[in-house]
Amino acid sequence: xxxxxxxxxxxxxxxxxxxxxxxxxxxxxxxxxxxxxxxxxxxxxxxxxxxxxxxxxxxxxxxxxxxxxxxxxxxxxxxxxxxxxxxxxxxxxxxxxxxxxxxxxxxxxxxxxxxxxxxxxxxxxxxxxxxxxxxxxxxxxxxxxxxxxxxxxxxxxxxxxxxxxxxxxxxxxxxxxxxxxxxxxxxxxxxxxxxxxxxxxxxxxxxxxxxxxxxxxxxxxxxxxxxxxxxxxxxxxxxxxxxxxxxxxxxxxxxxxxxxxxxxxxxxxxxxxxxxxxxxxxxxxxxxxxxxxxxxxxxxxxxxxxxxxxxxxxxxxxxxxxxxxxxxxxxxxxxxxxxxxxxxxxxxxxxxxxxxxxxxxxxxxxxxxxxxxxxxxxxxxxxxxxxxxxxxxxxxxxxxxxxxxxxxxxxxxxxxxxxxxxxxxxxxxxxxxxxxxxxxxxxxxxxxxxxxxxxxxxxxxxxxxxxxxxxxxxxxxxxxxxxxxxxxxxxxxxxxxxxxxxxxxxxxxxxxxxxxxxxxxxxxxxxxxxx
Amino acid sequence: xxxxxxxxxxxxxxxxxxxxxxxxxxxxxxxxxxxxxxxxxxxxxxxxxxxxxxxxxxxxxxxxxxxxxxxxxxxxxxxxxxxxxxxxxxxxxxxxxxxxxxxxxxxxxxxxxxxxxxxxxxxxxxxxxxxxxxxxxxxxxxxxxxxxxxxxxxxxxxxxxxxxxxxxxxxxxxxxxxxxxxxxxxxxxxxxxxxxxxxxxxxxxxxxxxxxxxxxxxxxxxxxxxxxxxxxxxxxxxx
Numbered sequence: 001x002x003x004x005x006x007x008x009x010x011x012x013x014x015x016x017x018x019x020x021x022x023x024x025x026x027x028x029x030x031x032x033x034x035x036x037x038x039x040x041x042x043x044x045x046x047x048x049x050x051x052x053x054x055x056x057x058x059x060x061x062x063x064x065x066x067x068x069x070x071x072x073x074x075x076x077x078x079x080x081x082x083x084x085x086x087x088x089x090x091x092x093x094x095x096x097x098x099x100x101x102x103x104x105x106x107x108x109x110x111x112x113x114x115x116x117x118x119x120x121x122x123x124x125x126x127x128x129x130x131x132x133x134x135x136x137x138x139x140x141x142x143x144x145x146x147x148x149x150x151x152x153x154x155x156x157x158x159x160x161x162x163x164x165x166x167x168x169x170x171x172x173x174x175x176x177x178x179x180x181x182x183x184x185x186x187x188x189x190x191x192x193x194x195x196x197x198x199x200x201x202x203x204x205x206x207x208x209x210x211x212x213x214x215x216x217x218x219x220x221x222x223x224x225x226x227x228x229x230x231x232x233x234x235x236x237x238x239x240x241x242x243x244x245x246x247x248x249x250x251x252x253x254x255x256x257x258x259x260x261x262x263x264x265x266x267x268x269x270x271x272x273x274x275x276x277x278x279x280x281x282x283x284x285x286x287x288x289x290x291x292x293x294x295x296x297x298x299x300x301x302x303x304x305x306x307x308x309x310x311x312x313x314x315x316x317x318x319x320x321x322x323x324x325x326x327x328x329x330x331x332x333x334x335x336x337x338x339x340x341x342x343x344x345x346x347x348x349x350x351x352x353x354x355x356x357x358x359x360x361x362x363x364x365x366x367x368x369x370x371x372x373x374x375x376x377x378x379x380x381x382x383x384x385x386x387x388x389x390x391x392x393x394x395x396x397x398x399x400x401x402x403x404x405x406x407x408x409x410x411x412x413x414x415x416x417x418x419x420x421x422x423x424x425x426x427x428x429x430x431x432x433x434x435x436x437x438x439x440x441x442x443x444x445x446x447x448x449x450x451x452x453x454x455x456x457x458x459x460x461x462x463x464x465x466x467x468x469x470x471x472x473x474x475x476x477x478x479x480x481x482x483x484x485x486x487x488x489x490x491x492x493x494x495x496x497x498x499x500x501x502x503x504x505x506x507x508x509x510x511x512x513x514x515x516x517x518x519x520x521x522x523x524x525x526x527x528x529x530x531x
Numbered sequence: 532x533x534x535x536x537x538x539x540x541x542x543x544x545x546x547x548x549x550x551x552x553x554x555x556x557x558x559x560x561x562x563x564x565x566x567x568x569x570x571x572x573x574x575x576x577x578x579x580x581x582x583x584x585x586x587x588x589x590x591x592x593x594x595x596x597x598x599x600x601x602x603x604x605x606x607x608x609x610x611x612x613x614x615x616x617x618x619x620x621x622x623x624x625x626x627x628x629x630x631x632x633x634x635x636x637x638x639x640x641x642x643x644x645x646x647x648x649x650x651x652x653x654x655x656x657x658x659x660x661x662x663x664x665x666x667x668x669x670x671x672x673x674x675x676x677x678x679x680x681x682x683x684x685x686x687x688x689x690x691x692x693x694x695x696x697x698x699x700x701x702x703x704x705x706x707x708x709x710x711x712x713x714x715x716x717x718x719x720x721x722x723x724x725x726x727x728x729x730x731x732x733x734x735x736x737x738x739x740x741x742x743x744x745x746x747x748x749x750x751x752x753x754x755x756x757x758x759x760x761x762x763x764x765x766x767x768x769x770x
Contacts, residue, residue, distance in 0.1 A: 249618065250620040251616065252618070299639075491747065
């Protein structure tokens with residue numbers, strides 16, 4: 001063995017050791033079957049497949065809209081790699097379930113009054129076909145925020161309402177509160193996303209107008225068709241009176257001040273209905289005999305997927321909920337519309353915690369695969385998209401297979417993995433993942449000392465950095481509590497304005513191609529239904 | 532409208548030391564079943580002396596309120612505080628309080644679970660790790676400190692010299708001091724109340740606008756949250 005080969009070999013082994021020890025994954029490894037011929041053949045086959053990909057023009061009986069809240073393209077890429085690495089692959093070559101869909105387009109996500117959008121305005125665009133302002137729930141841009149009188153005359157009918165009107169079954173599933181902006185925009189109308197229960201409504205509001213009522217109440221009083229068939233997520237406190245002890249969290253109560261117990265009303269007003277709040281009750285639901293299912297599994301948002309096993313009452317995964325929802329909705333021979341949101345991808349990013357965002361994205365992908373497995377793609381359109389992105393980046397020049405959560409190990413001049421971490425101008429290693437802003441700023445805050453931050457971190461007072469960047473050499477950046485570094489100190493990381501992807505499969509999925517306004521998604525779904 | 536004053540930022544800085552003493556979110560696993568903690572209100576004074584070419588001193592004054600299943604900090608100026616609650620099912624909730632603005636930020640157990648470590652309920656209630664008085668520090672006998680009799684301890688933990696005068700019956704420090712290489716942090720008990728005469732009471736968060744920690748990022752249109760998230764670099768840090 002020549003000296004050159006020897007040194008490369010040592011470098012490779014050392015790189016492996018660093019990657020394995022510090023990050024839990026093996027870096028610098030390419031799949032054994034990756035040959036030049038394989039790349040060529042795969043590329044050619046993809047084009048052949050695309051030639052053959054049908055552009056089904058028949059109507060869809062069912063439509064499922066999956067929304068990964070805050071799941072920008074960098075999140076999809078990082079989650080794809082993480083999922084692959086968790087399955088002992090190099091990672092980059094992996095595909096999330098929806099990345100196998102034949103049609104992809106880009107969605108322009110701005111709100112009518114904001115370059116970088118919020119979830120209320122974006123979901124309104126997707127559900128009504130009309131872009132609107134941030135903070136508004138299924139009302140148009142002529143509405144004045146927090147003014148429910150102006151909202152009343154500017155309401156927009158949602159696709160879910162239309163589906164009910166046409167006799168289809170409908171469902172809403174989310175890991176966020178059901179009253180949160182994204183799910184709310186499918187069934188409610190109002191000038192303020194934060195009016196989730198009646199205590200949020202300003203005194204003197206004209207409650208005879210639906211747009212002056214809280215979002216939880218609007219779900220229970222949903223006037224279209226025979227009522228929503230499936231509503232599952234978090235947000236129990238928004239539905240229960242303040243005198244009602246929460247069944248899961250001792251010492252906690254509902255937040256409604258009007259005394260109404262909305263789950264009880266759900267049971268009283270809807271036939272063959274059920275209400276569940278924990279895993280055991282969820283498991284006991286028989287979809288064959290249940291026509292209307294309300295599931296409220298947390299007082300606020302449901303757990304992150306990573307934390308779900310530790311939940312007090314136990315709660316279903318997004319995949320579990322998706323499966324149960326489809327089982328119930330599929331009973332309707334006229335078809336169904338279902339919206340499924342992975343709501344906490346967004347929250348993980350806001351907290352500057354990539355681990356939780358990415359593991360929730362992986363669970364989102366599993367839920368989509370479950371749906372694909374359960375429906376007939378000849379009569380069911382499935383669209384997967386995000387409402388907006390986050391300021392989340394995948395940076396540096398990590399070698400192939402480098403831990404996506406780890407520190408960058410680059411390649412040397414020959415293209416082989418380096419023996420040590422890549423370093424910045426200060427001589428310090430850095431992670432592949434990072435945020436442009438957020439709680440991961442490394443100056444001291446009023447809650448954590450200068451240096452890398454741990455989740456959860458809500459610093460509302462920051463100091464300037466005095467020690468330069470932290471030395472991450474001995475820090476396990478793959479730890480689920482690690483907060484990736486942020487350049488700009490903010491108590492909460494922000495959304496980003498770039499386009500998000502729309503992945504489609506099924507009847508008329510090809511109608512969303514190219515770069516389109518976000519409200520086009522509604523029109524694709526509507527045309528798929530043949531309306 | 533200016534949401535935060537210089538004083539509030541200064542108080543927040545003082546809370547760094549309190550956070551280090553009380554609320555280290557990478558706290559160790561709870562080592563033993565919680566014992567009874569007598570209900571009381573105490574006033575503490577904290578002092579941080581930062582060594583340098585010219586030493587800088589920062590002081591803060593805090594109320595500590597303790598009742599069954601509940602421990603709370605309030606700065607005496609009434610700007611902010613923190614509340615820990617332990618419910619009957621053992622779940623622990625953490626709330627940050629902004630009294631001047633009647634705002635509460637609630638951390639759910641799921642947020643705290645994400646730390647992968649249990650919150651040290653004993654430390655929260657007695658302000659120091661129980662291990663310090665269970666053998667980690669050397670017991671040097673009784674001492675009278677500012678008119679009160681306490682147990683004196685000294686020792687070192689993680690390279691930091693520690694002095695403690697422990698008020699055994701109240702399960703609180705009369706004095707607790709850490710001597711780091713670059714700074715010293717001292718906490719002194721100034722006053723204690725065990726009845727209704729206490730100058731402050733537990734905060735009733737029902738009177739506050741409550742928001743989840745996880746929702747802050749989606750509340751950019753809320754003026755308070757916006758200012759909270761936009762805190763600038765700390766050039767006001769007490770020089």
